[in-house]
Amino acid sequence: MNYTADPRIIVALDFDDREAAEALVARLGGACGFYKVGLELLTAAGPDLVRGLVDQGHEVFLDLKLFEIPNSVAGAVRAAGALGASVVTVHSMGGTGIMAAAVDAAREFPRLRVLALTVVTSMTGSDLADIGIGASTDEQVLRLARLAAEAGCDGVVGSPREAGPLRTLLGPDRLIATPGVTLPGGEAGAEAGREAGGHARSDTPWAAFAAWASHVVVGRSVTRAADPVAALRRISVGR
Ligand code: C5P
DSSP, X not given: OOOOOOTTEEEEOOOSSHHHHHHHHHHHGGGOOEEEEOHHHHHHHOTHHHHXXXXXXXXXXXXXXXXXXXXXXXXXXXXXXHXXXXXXXXXXXXXXXXHHHHHHHHTTOTTOEEEEEOSOTTOOHHHHHHTXXXXXXXXXXXHHHHHHHHTTOSEEEOOGGGHXXXXXXXXXXXXXXXXXXXXXXXXXXXHHHHHOTTOTTOBOHHHHHHTTOSEEEEOHHHHTSSSHHHHHHHHHHTO
């Protein structure tokens, strides 16, 4: 099927080996130009996989979810920049020092953007209460997003349901990437939804775009679809 990559769609390569990841990338061909590499694949396959994607002309969202002392965060951000990543993620719950260190370290890599994770989309209000946070998830997401913007982050990662309030808070220019999206119906969508009892705050990709998310991060709804290119096209055209 002829379909040109939609730059708003990031496909999560959640695989435990390089061959499986590269097979999907080959299958998607020109239909995807932006891949998320997370801790599973990075640990299993190593940084060469990231270099390979960059060499092929793809953008890479390196989902390192950094939460460390600022000096170590800065080092990891520089390593991500040296690999050619376009995005690296840092936990905003780590506070201003960690985020500012990441932003500062990214300055020498003009294409590298730092996105702050707010509240992981699998968490609920009761999970927050368990760790001593009395705010609702909505309140906590906005509080952390404000902190991320003040620290100079290029944007945030949040659930589709928070994209609208985040856009209002952050203005038109910052990136808002929304994982936790599922396609209604269809084998892969149903499977992803069921498995991710995890998707406590999920919605469709179209709802995320309608709420002015700049990007959606989609995994199993594409990677496990019988026709992954058709699934991407469906996200892009909105039905
Ligand atoms: O669920 P799916 O396979 O689409 O997940 C793709 C990516 O989105 C995962 O790599 C994960 O980091 C992220 N995700 C998330 N919150 C969820 C589900 C997935 O942040 N509830």
